[in-house]
Amino acid sequence: MDNRKRLVLKTIVDHYIKTGQPVSSQTLLEDYGLTVSSATIRNDMKYLEQKGLIQKAYSSAGRVPTELGYRFFVDWLVELSELNRRDQHAIIESYRFQRQEIEELLRQTAFLLANMSGYAGFVLSPRLEETQLESIVFVKLDVENVLVVIVSELGIIEHCMIRSPLSPEELQEIGTLLNGRLRGHRLDEVRDEALRFAEGDGWYDSTLRNAFVLLKETLERRLQRRLHVEGVFNLLPRLLGEGLLLEDALEVFTLLGDADRSSLYLESLSSPQVKVNIGSENEASELHPCSLVLMGYGFSGVLGLLGPVRMDYSKAFSITSYIGNRLRTILTLSHRANILTLTREASGQ
Amino acid sequence: MDNRKRLVLKTIVDHYIKTGQPVSSQTLLEDYGLTVSSATIRNDMKYLEQKGLIQKAYSSAGRVPTELGYRFFVDWLVELSELNRRDQHAIIESYRFQRQEIEELLRQTAFLLANMSGYAGFVLSPRLEETQLESIVFVKLDVENVLVVIVSELGIIEHCMIRSPLSPEELQEIGTLLNGRLRGHRLDEVRDEALRFAEGDGWYDSTLRNAFVLLKETLERRLQRRLHVEGVFNLLPRLLGEGLLLEDALEVFTLLGDADRSSLYLESLSSPQVKVNIGSENEASELHPCSLVLMGYGFSGVLGLLGPVRMDYSKAFSITSYIGNRLRTILTLSHRANILTLTREASGQ
DNA sequence: ATTAGCAGTCGTTTGTGGAGAGTGCTAATT
DNA sequence: AATTAGCACTCTCCACAAACGACTGCTAAT
Numbered sequence: 001m002d003n004r005k006r007l008v009l010k011t012i013v014d015h016y017i018k019t020g021q022p023v024s025s026q027t028l029l030e031d032y033g034l035t036v037s038s039a040t041i042r043n044d045m046k047y048l049e050q051k052g053l054i055q056k057a058y059s060s061a062g063r064v065p066t067e068l069g070y071r072f073f074v075d076w077l078v079e080l081s082e083l084n085r086r087d088q089h090a091i092i093e094s095y096r097f098q099r100q101e102i103e104e105l106l107r108q109t110a111f112l113l114a115n116m117s118g119y120a121g122f123v124l125s126p127r128l129e130e131t132q133l134e135s136i137v138f139v140k141l142d143v144e145n146v147l148v149v150i151v152s153e154l155g156i157i158e159h160c161m162i163r164s165p166l167s168p169e170e171l172q173e174i175g176t177l178l179n180g181r182l183r184g185h186r187l188d189e190v191r192d193e194a195l196r197f198a199e200g201d202g203w204y205d206s207t208l209r210n211a212f213v214l215l216k217e218t219l220e221r222r223l224q225r226r227l228h229v230e231g232v233f234n235l236l237p238r239l240l241g242e243g244l245l246l247e248d249a250l251e252v253f254t255l256l257g258d259a260d261r262s263s264l265y266l267e268s269l270s271s272p273q274v275k276v277n278i279g280s281e282n283e284a285s286e287l288h289p290c291s292l293v294l295m296g297y298g299f300s301g302v303l304g305l306l307g308p309v310r311m312d313y314s315k316a317f318s319i320t321s322y323i324g325n326r327l328r329t330i331l332t333l334s335h336r337a338n339i340l341t342l343t344r345e346a347s348g349q
Numbered sequence: 350m351d352n353r354k355r356l357v358l359k360t361i362v363d364h365y366i367k368t369g370q371p372v373s374s375q376t377l378l379e380d381y382g383l384t385v386s387s388a389t390i391r392n393d394m395k396y397l398e399q400k401g402l403i404q405k406a407y408s409s410a411g412r413v414p415t416e417l418g419y420r421f422f423v424d425w426l427v428e429l430s431e432l433n434r435r436d437q438h439a440i441i442e443s444y445r446f447q448r449q450e451i452e453e454l455l456r457q458t459a460f461l462l463a464n465m466s467g468y469a470g471f472v473l474s475p476r477l478e479e480t481q482l483e484s485i486v487f488v489k490l491d492v493e494n495v496l497v498v499i500v501s502e503l504g505i506i507e508h509c510m511i512r513s514p515l516s517p518e519e520l521q522e523i524g525t526l527l528n529g530r531l532r533g534h535r536l537d538e539v540r541d542e543a544l545r546f547a548e549g550d551g552w553y554d555s556t557l558r559n560a561f562v563l564l565k566e567t568l569e570r571r572l573q574r575r576l577h578v579e580g581v582f583n584l585l586p587r588l589l590g591e592g593l594l595l596e597d598a599l600e601v602f603t604l605l606g607d608a609d610r611s612s613l614y615l616e617s618l619s620s621p622q623v624k625v626n627i628g629s630e631n632e633a634s635e636l637h638p639c640s641l642v643l644m645g646y647g648f649s650g651v652l653g654l655l656g657p658v659r660m661d662y663s664k665a666f667s668i669t670s671y672i673g674n675r676l677r678t679i680l681t682l683s684h685r686a687n688i689l690t691l692t693r694e695a696s697g698q
Numbered sequence: 699a700t701t702a703g704c705a706g707t708c709g710t711t712t713g714t715g716g717a718g719a720g721t722g723c724t725a726a727t728t
Numbered sequence: 729a730a731t732t733a734g735c736a737c738t739c740t741c742c743a744c745a746a747a748c749g750a751c752t753g754c755t756a757a758t
Contacts (some may be wrong), residue, residue, distance in 0.1 A: 024751055037701050042752065060707050060751045070445070147498060151490055159498070159508060221606050233599055233606075236585075246589065250582055255581075364755050373720055391721065409720045409738045 001051075004036070008044045009053055011079040013065045016314055020241070022062030024230040065294070067279040070291075070309060077119075078314050083322040087116055091323060095330065102154055104124075107228045109152035109303060109327050114231025118317045119208040119238070121308035122164075122256070123267045126299030126331070128152060136178050136215075146171060148215065150222075152187060154331060158222045162211045171308055174208070191219040227259040227266070238308045244289050255286040256306075266304075270296040273322045279309045295318050297328040353385070357393045358402055359426040366661055369410030369590070416628040418522055419640075419658060423625055427463045427663050432671040436465055440672060444679065450460075451503065453474075456577045458652060458676050463580025465668045468587070468656035471605070473615045474575045475648030475680070477501060478537030484528050485564065487520040495520065497567045501536060503648070503680060507571045527564065540568040576608045576615070584639075587657045593638050604635040605655075615653075619645040621668045628658045642669050646677040 011032050012023045025045060027039040034041060045063055048054045053069035056062065056094055063074065083091075094112060106123040112288040113121025116315040139147040144165060150158045166174070182190050198212035234250040256262055265284055269275060270291070277292040287306075294304025303324055305316050360371045360381050374387040374394060383390060393410055397403045402418035405411065414422065432440075455461055455472040462470025481502040488496040493514065499507045515523070531539045547561035581602055588598040605611055614633055616623060618641070626641040636655075642665040643653025652673055654665050 022751090026751075039703095039749095040699085040702050043700085046753080049393060056752080058708055059753090060749095061709080061749065135490075137488055137490075139488055141484055141486060141498075147486065149488055149490075149496060157490065157496060233602055237595060237599065240595065241639070246586060250586070253582055291729095375720075387720095388722095388732050388734095389730085392731085395722080403720080407739055408722090410740080551710090580726065 001047075004034075004167065005044045005047060006077060007034070008041060009048055009065075009069065010073065011205060012045075012048075013061055013069060013073040014066055017310055020310060022064050024062040027062070033034075033036060044051070063211065067281070067309065070278045070313075071281075073331070074278070074313050079315075080314065080317055083318040087127070088322060091116070091326060095326065103226065103228075105330070106226070106301075107230070109323060110228040110230040110265075111306055112318065113303065113323055114234055116323070117231075117305050117307070117316060118234050118254070119161070119304055119311065120235040120307045121230060121233040121303075121314070122262075122266070123228045123303040123327075124263055124301055126154065126301035127225065128154070129186060129191075129223045130300060132184050132188055133182050135183060136175060138175045140166075140171055141167045141335070146211075148211065148218075150215075150219070151206045158218055159203060160214055160218045162214055164208065164211060166208070184237065187219060187223060191216055191223065199339075225259070225263045225267075227256070227262050229256045235306060235308075239289060242289065242308045242310060244308075248286075251286040252306075255284060266294065266302045267300065269294055270300060270302045272296050274304075274317050274324070276313065276316075293317060293322055295324045297324045298331055301327075303327065350396075353383075354393045355426060356383070357390060358418065359399055359422065361394075361412055362418060362422040362426070365414055366659055369659060371406060371413050373411040376411070376531075381598045382494040404594070414569070416630070416658065419627045419662075420630075423627065427666075429663065429666055430523060432667040436668070440465070440675060446674065452575065452577075453574070453675075454679070455650075456579070458672060459579040459580075462652065462654055462668065462672055463583055465672070466580075466654050466656070466665060467583050468660065468665070469578060469580040469584040469605070470652070470654055471579075471611075471615070472577045472652040472676075473612055473650055474577070475503070475646075475650035476572075476573045476574065477503075477507075477648075478535060479648060480536060482531050482534050482536055482539050483533060485524060485565075487515075489515075489517040489520055495563070497563065497573065499536075499567065505515060507567075519632050536568060536572060540565055540572065543568065562692060574608070574616075576605070576611050578605045584655060584657075588638060591638065591657045591659060593657075597635075597638065600635040601639060601655075612675050615643065615651045616649065618643055619649060619651045621645050623653075623666050623673070625662065625665075637677045640665075643668060644653055644669055644673040646673045647680055650676075650680075652676065 011028055011034070015021075015023045015027065015031065025041040028034060028041050029038050031227070045054065049056070051160075052066055053072055054063040055066050057064065089220065091112060094108070103125070106125055110121045112124040113123070114210075115121075129293050134151040134153055136151040139149065141147050141161075146162050146164045146166070148160050148162060156338060164171075181192060185193070194212045194216040198216060233251070236249055238297065239252065240246065243250065261284075269277065272295065274293065274295045276294075277287075279291060280288045282290065282292060288308065290306055291309050291311050291313075292304060292306055293311075293313070294302055296302050304320050307316065357377065358556050360377055360383075362436065364370075364372045364376065364380065374390040377383060377390050379644060390676065394403065397418070398405070398412070400417075402417055402421055403412040404415050406413065431437075440461060443457065452474065455474055459470045459472040483500040485500075486498040488498065490496050496508060497511045501507070513520075531542060534542070543561045543565040545564055547558055565675060578594075584601070585598055588601065589595065610633075618626065623642060623644045625643075626636075628640060629637045631637060631639065638658065639655055640658050640660045640662075641653060641655055642660075642662070643651055645651050652668050654660075656665065679688070
């Protein structure tokens with residue numbers, strides 16, 4: 001394919017992404033100053049159509065990119081650029097007052113993705129089962145209630161309440177024992193270990209056994225991956241604007257609401273680089289009217305954007321990439337911080 | 350207004366709620382077996398129209414209730430009934446595995462409301478500032494992060510991460526001091542007290558003052574009311590089905606997303622009984638295409654349903670009422686309901 | 699290889715004419 | 729005085745047709 005044909009394709013995609021209107025040879029000439037006649041462009045268009053890169057809705061309509069056309073565009077023609085400074089700054093700013101809680105951090109990241117892009121943003125939480133236990137803390141609240149706090153490598157916490165008559169000293173002892181035994185283990189191992197403790201006989205009184213059951217349950221619940229989605233009301237009008245039926249658009253959101261299914265799917269696409277799935281390249285048939293721009297941010301976590309197939313891929317790439325790297329940095333830093341902490345607080349409860 | 354006219358109005362509203370089609374005198378006769386002629390019904394309809402209770406879209410169209418008509422219907426004509434046993438059972442079942450965190454409980458309640466009704470369900474969290482402090486716990490997690498756990502009268506655990514260089518020993522000391530001093534006070538008093546201490550000079554050393562600042566910050570953050578909304582994708586197609594523009598429908602969701610504004614509005618409607626706001630009875634203009642069915646469930650919390658004006662008010666009442674009372678019971682039954690539940694769960698399995 | 703010119707295609711818009719649903723009115727009936 | 733039958737009237741909805749216009753593909757010339 002010669003350069004002019006590539007340029008014609010690129011211009012068609014650019015223009016269609018911008019306006020949503022089928023592109024005619026005339027428009028191409030007028031708006032983009034090509035130095036050939038409209039007839040020549042029409043010939044090129046015919047060639048591109050034969051190659052399956054563009055198509056027309058009917059015989060005398062302007063051209064529209066096919067999914068293959070978008071794919072070619074994304075792979076060879078799109079101009080990648082860094083996110084502009086203002087947006088970069090806004091993102092950094094919005095992370096400034098970030099609290100340490102990871103789910104809150106992820107939720108906010110999804111929010112950022114959505115707001116910066118105008119599409120839907122999502123963040124699939126990291127696989128916590130792959131992270132290591134930092135410590136388990138028992139805190140006596142009053143005569144009968146004990147608070148259990150679980151801290152992972154990522155600084156993530158989970159807590160639950162149990163009733164136990166054990167004294168603070170006994171609790172401390174148990175805490176030391178558990179921490180000595182489980183610290184540094186993967187959280188899924190910790191969960192299994194908790195189950196084993198709960199089922200082992202003779203070692204502990206029934207109250208404590210209950211505590212282990214509870215610990216196991218809490219971990220089990222917490223290890224489920226969570227999918228944070230924001231900006232669905234950005235995406236909806238765009239999908240409807242593409243001529244999608246409301247019914248089918250809602251299917252998209254139903255899928256997003258099914259965290260189990262979506263997680264599994266997104267997980268399979270994880271990669272450190274920004275990737276894109278265009279339309280029916282998505283396995284999930286509900287997503288055929290959509291494109292997915294995503295990247296892994298570490299710890300098997302995935303984030304990205306969900307937009308219509310007619311999506312500003314260039315912008316989507318730069319936003320996803322910038323925010324993804326930002327989040328990766330934040331998580332990695334807290335990771336390091338916690339490892340440092342570990343050595344200094346060996347005696348802590 | 351004589352009985353037949355009331356019956357005509359009730360039947361029109363019933364039928365319109367069910368079908369969404371304008372109701373003709375013919376239909377009324379055929380489907381509901383009135384014992385008078387269609388001409389008589391037409392006369393009654395004309396009377397009702399003059400009273401502003403029904404209207405027609407154009408001169409030869411069937412009748413449709415006006416908002417005033419719905420209001421009359423709701424106040425005088427609607428048949429109230431208990432929620433059917435199956436739904437009652439489903440609701441009780443779904444609360445069985447309720448978790449310890451109140452926000453989770455509220456979220457699930459909103460979910461229930463939405464799913465049972467087919468509309469959008471919402472739960473505005475209680476005014477925690479009106480509940481009493483049970484205890485405050487500080488747990489040092491690593492060099493800079495401190496977990497603050499606040500246990501209120503409701504047995505609710507609120508947790509929050511803050512940053513502080515204080516040592517575990519200092520934290521423990523401060524915790525003991527604070528608990529002795531503030532336990533039993535309302536949470537807003539606790540917050541104010543904390544602020545006063547933090548700003549007072551000379552009395553305390555900087556460590557203690559820091560603690561008060563931390564406490565105030567945590568409380569301030571946690572006392573913000575939260576609005577849980579579920580089932581927006583139930584509501585959306587219904588609103589569009591009523592002929593609402595997508596744009597205006599999205600306005601509704603934008604309002605719901607603005608927790609501050611919605612909370613304030615919903616709060617003002619709080620009452621122990623089920624109430625309804627029909628269409629433009631809602632102050633918020635975004636909600637003019639919607640009806641709001643709501644009730645207070647205690648502690649100044651509010652929950653309810655948001656549906657189109659053409660809403661099954663009878664069903665909405667029974668669902669809201671049942672779930673609202675259920676939640677009230679759960680929250681007030683014992684002030685440590687959640688702990689008890691978890692313990693039972695843990696030992697039961 | 700490119701271009702001008704033109705015929706042909708097809709969606710969009712606009713207009714028209716029933717068919718049908720439902721009302722309001724009038725005069726007759728109970 | 730309330731109710732009813734009958735009928736004229738109103739307005740929407742649908743189908744069909746005609747005019748319009750945007751854009752292409754093809755052909756012949758450059």
